[in-house]
Amino acid sequence: MKKIIVAAMAAGLAAFAASAQSSFLPKHLAVLRAGDGTVRLHLKQSPVFLDEFEPGTFNDKPLLTVAIPTNGPDAIFFNGHAATEGILTRSEDGRLLTFAGYGGVNLLQSNGTPSTLNIGRAFCTVDAAGKIHTIIYEQYGGSAKMNPRGAVTDGAGHFWSCGNSDGTAYYDATASKPPVIFNAVPDSREVRIINGVLYASLNGPDGVFLGVPSGIFSFVDSSGDAVPLPESSRTHLNLVVPAQNPRTRIAGFDINPEGTIAYTADTVAGIQKYVKADGQWKFACNFSIPQNIPAAENHETGCFAVTADFTGANPVIYATTTEGYNGCVNSNRVVQIVDTGASAKVMTIAQAGSDNEAYRGIAFTPNEH
DSSP, rough: OOHHHHHHHHHHHHHHHHSOOOOOOOOOOEEEEOSSSSSOOGGGGBBEEEEEOOOOOOOOSSSEEEESSSSTOOEBBBBBSSSSSOOOOOOSSOEEEEEEEEEEOTTTOSSSGGSSSSEEEEEEEEOOOOOOEEEEEOOOOOOTOOOOOEEEEOOSSEEEEEESSSEEEEEEEEOOOOEEEEETTOSSSSSEETTEEEEEEEEHHHHHHSSSSEEEEEEOTTTTBOOOOOTTTOEEEEEEEETHHHTOEEEEEEOTTTTTTEEETTTEEEEEEEEEEEEEEEEEEEEEEOSSOTTOOOSSSSSEEEEEEEESSOOOOEEEEEOSTTTTTOOEEEEEESSTTTTTTTTEEEESSSTTTTEHHHEEOOOOO
């Protein structure tokens, strides 16, 4: 097993050294990849990479690959076999990419599902120059079973996390205090800051468990007053965009700065568009994802993570897909959709190299300042 770990690290470092670039280019895509093609995703502890791709064209290889350490003080990894882990966000100030995982130990130091092992939960930030910083924010025993799905930061040392089993929380990395768990929100799929407001997504089972619809939520205090960036354990949910049945298996989402267009990623259906008119959010259309894996062998037919460029006349949607072999997301794609309406075409931007690799989270590359 040690030989596998060393080989994975060497491959990742070689990929980084071979890149012509030394830092991320602006307005490109950063995609969180689980797996190096060697370590099996079914081992449930995956080496992690950030791949950069150019929008608008097919990329036969990444423009830049940053290998995230899986050994040493900045080590962090996540379960590439899990259907919910690996959300990637960009910080509110645009300077940092952030994801969550398991840290403080070496990859495959202890075999098994990491959420059931005594491994610290961690955040990782990566800046435009590829500098990596890992923060261990909580230690959990083997009975906690909290899957860290993702995180977002304001860029000033404050983090918000999503996950199951009390995984929705606030953490101040500048203080020596444990994370603040949002007791009323034990389960969430993604957290994202838009225009200074924290939003979270819940899928169908989450909503049933909490007695609310699935969809996109902001946060309020115990009196029902809006809290843009919550820090209290008494934080509650406020429904913003309800997901339309049956497209409730959502994970990632994005909302335009004006708060009038939203996209959700359903792991079976694809990408859903919602628009706000006369003060109400309405379902507009669904973008199905053409498949390139035979149906009998395919894992899922939708999308996991989504981000959108709202600066042009038509929003441009970017997403990672959920297809794969052997009951797992792998050999999947990064896709692009120019939103010209329900009949818009789906373009492949990148293709994962093997069934031991999976594209998970997606965000725009960070700014230098």
